[in-house]
Amino acid sequence: MTDIVALALACYRRPLDYQDRLSLAAPLPEGMDQLLWLANGSSEILDAATRQTGAKPQELLDAARFCIQQWCLVRGAAPCRVLGVEPGAPLERVKEHYRLLMRLFHPDRAAGRETWTDHYASRINEAWTALSRMPERAVQDDGQPYPRSVPVQDTVRPAEERAVKRPQPLSSRHQPGRRFRTRRRWLPRLVVWGGLTLAVMMVLGGFYLDRLSVGRSGFDPTGDGRRDRPTGGASVPTAIAAPATNPGALGPFLAAPDWQALEQREQQAQRQIAQAWEARKRWEESRQQQIVAEAALLESMRAERAELEEQVRIEQARMEQTRAEQLAVEQQRLARLQAEQARVEQVRTERELAERRRLEALQAEQAKAERLAEELRIERQRLEKLKAEQARSEQVKIAQAQAERQRLGEQLKTEKARADQAKTEQAKVERIQAERQRLEEQLKAEKARADQAKTEQAKVERIQAERQRLEEQLKAEKARAERARLEAASRAPAAPMTVAVVALEEGALTAGEVERLMSRYTRAYQRGDLNGVMALFATGPRSRIRGDYATLFAAHYVRGLWLRDLRWVYRGPSASGSGHYELKLRQRDNGELRRVEGNIRFTVQKRDNQILIEAIEYDWPES
Structure with missing residues (x-):
């Protein structure tokens, strides 16, 4: 197959x-x-x-x-x-x-x-x-x-x-006269034998008709051909009245033939044969014409077939050429697409590399900004500490100078009174004036140091302005990068503490000690260190608040704690301060961010050189 x-x-x-x-x-x-x-x-x-x-x-x-x-x-x-x-x-x-x-x-x-x-x-x-x-x-x-x-x-x-x-061509294989070559050989024989058979049948038919006529009228040997006609209505036919002999099977041959009728029949048969021959010739002529027409039609069909084959060949060549051109165009288009794809891949790779470099630069800038912010915060705390120390020393010195001035004034008055009484006291008065001048110069020096502290404060403000400029530049870079947006945790620095100094005595609390205690409390709170927070409380309040802190640290991540506007009042070894707090928490189960703020009050006590929190009170929203 x-x-x-x-x-x-x-x-x-x-x-x-x-x-x-x-x-x-x-x-x-x-x-x-x-x-x-x-x-x-x-x-x-x-x-x-x-x-x-x-x-x-x-x-x-x-x-x-x-x-x-x-x-x-x-x-x-x-x-x-x-x-x-x-x-x-x-x-x-x-x-x-x-x-x-x-x-x-x-x-x-x-x-x-x-x-x-x-x-x-x-x-x-x-x-x-x-x-x-x-x-x-x-x-x-x-x-x-x-x-x-x-x-x-x-x-x-x-x-x-x-x-x-x-x-060979179809026209040479199908010649018009070749189809009837075999039939023409036996056609004359067919005509001759057909004519003889027709003549015999006509003769037999004549005999048969004569026999019928003899059977009706009887055989008349005289041959005159006349038959007795009946003279009356009751006469009997001749065939019945006259005695008749039975000729047998040779009766028809004994009757006299009608040669004139036979000649007419033969002529009629010859005419029919001639007509049949003419019809046959006309049919052959029409058949020859039909064969010629079919040959011409065949030639036209062959020519049309050759033309169609030529058209098919041309169409196939054109289709092959079109297919080759289309294939070349598709290959060129594919090459262009591949080149375009390679160029796009290269551009995308370069863009990703540039974005990565920009992101790294932004991260470096952010780290630098965070470093500067941390340094600024430390510098600010140091300046705040220095300012507080300077303020305390200046207040002490001013108080001492005022007390000394008042004492010297009173003494000067006394000495003046005594000078009036005794000029010997003049030298003492001059010494007192010199001492007064020295104290005034010392006061001027203290004022100069205060002016220097103000200069340090201006320097801090310039550092803050530089930090703000860097933060704005970082935000602009983040907006251009779009992928490198990072949420910058803003850390608000604690507000400067206002300290009310009542008196200084041995074993009394100082502002530095209280500030260090609050700093330790804030760091332990932000870490979620329960033991570290509890170590800053006295034994009495520790047992009461331990459960609250444990529940809070177990359910939340502490993101930040800020104490603002704390005002402290010192009373020897104890101090109390009140202010405002802000707390940011993130729940451990669903990650929801929560912000809590309110008022807070501390009571601290110094015992055996150890500062502990005696009491804490704060506002907490109802959940």
């Missing part, structure tokens, strides 16, 4: 290269049964052919039908070739081929609905009629035996590789 299917595909795809295999002179290939079943759409054969050749099913069907039309239904094909069988094939095989061809080309079938294939059914019926009546016919009309089927292993090669003689 593979050989004939491959041959059919090759002839269908390149018919010009296989004209010798599609001609009438070429023998039928083997496997016509499989080709007929394939053309009728047999699922098994179609699947097998599709797997073996790799062609599409519709192309296989079209190739099979095309080859059947070119091999079997070409003009001038013998009945055996029309049915696709060899001469002398079994009747069962002929019947099977007839049934498959009628199923394929019958006008009522789907494959035979085209009007130009309607005559195929009539040709198939004629071939079946001829072969069914002459099943043993093995030679053609011209006496040449039909060629046997040949294998098709070598038929799929192109025409230039096979040394097969090309058939």
Whole structure:
């Protein structure tokens, strides 16, 4: 099956290269049964052919039908070739081929609905009629035996590789006078024997008519031909009244023939023969004209076929050229797309690299800003501490200077009073004035140091302005990067503490000690260090608030604690301060951020050089 299917595909795809295999002179290939079943759409054969050749099913069907039309239904094909069988094939095989061809080309079938294939059914019926009546016919009309089927292993090669003689044109194979050459040999004999048979039948008919006339009127040997007519109504016919003899089987031959009637009948028969001969000649002339017209039509069809083949060749060349141009355009487009894709990938890689570098620069700037902020915070705390220490020392010195001045004033008054009493005290008064001048100079020096502290404060403000500028630049860079937006945790520095100094005595609390205690409390609170917080409380309040702190640290992450506007009042070893607090928490279960703020009050106590929180009170919102 593979050989004939491959041959059919090759002839269908390149018919010009296989004209010798599609001609009438070429023998039928083997496997016509499989080709007929394939053309009728047999699922098994179609699947097998599709797997073996790799062609599409519709192309296989079209190739099979095309080859059947070119091999079997070409003009001038013998009945055996029309049915696709060899001469002398079994009747069962002929019947099977007839049934498959009628199923394929019958006008009522789907494959035979085209009007130009309607005559195929009539040709198939004629071939079946001829072969069914002459099943043993093995030679053609011209006496040449039909060629046997040949294998098709070598038929799929192109025409230039096979040394097969090309058939003659159809016009030379179908000459007008050749078709009736055999019939003209026996036509005169048929006319002569037909005339003799007609004459004998006319003679016998005359004898039969004479016998009928003799039976009615009797035999008259005189030959005058007259019959006795009845003279009355009761007369008896002559055949009954006169005695008659029974001539037997030779009666008709004994009667006298009517030669004039026979001559007329013979002339009538001759005229009929002449008329039949003239009709035969007219029919032959019309047939010759029809053959000439068919030959001319065949020539025109051959020319049209050649023109169509040339158009098909040109169209195939144009399609190949168009396909090649389209393929070249697609390849160029694919190359452009690949180059564009490579360029886009390179640009994206460069952009990602630039973004990564910018992000790293932003991170470095942010780290630098955070470092500066931390340094600024430390510097501010140091300045605040220095300012507080300076304020305390200045207040102490001013108080001492004022007390000393008041004392010296009183002493000066006393000395003046005494100077009035005794000039000997003049030297003492001068010393007192010198001391007063020294104290005033010392006061001026303290004022100069205060001015220096103000200068340090201006320097802190400049550092804060620089920090603000860096933060604004960082925000602008984050907005341009879009991917590098990071939430900067703002840390608000604690407000400076206002300290109210009451008195200084031995063992009393100082502002530095209280500030260090609050700093330790804030750091332990932000770490969520329960033990560290509890170590800052006295034993009494520690047991009361431990549970509250443990619950808070277990349920939240502490993000920040800020104490603002704390005002402390010192009373010897104890101090109390009140202010405002702000707390940021994040819940551990759902990550929700929570912000709490309110008023807070501390009470601290110094015992045995250890500062502890005695009491804490704060506002907490109801949950």
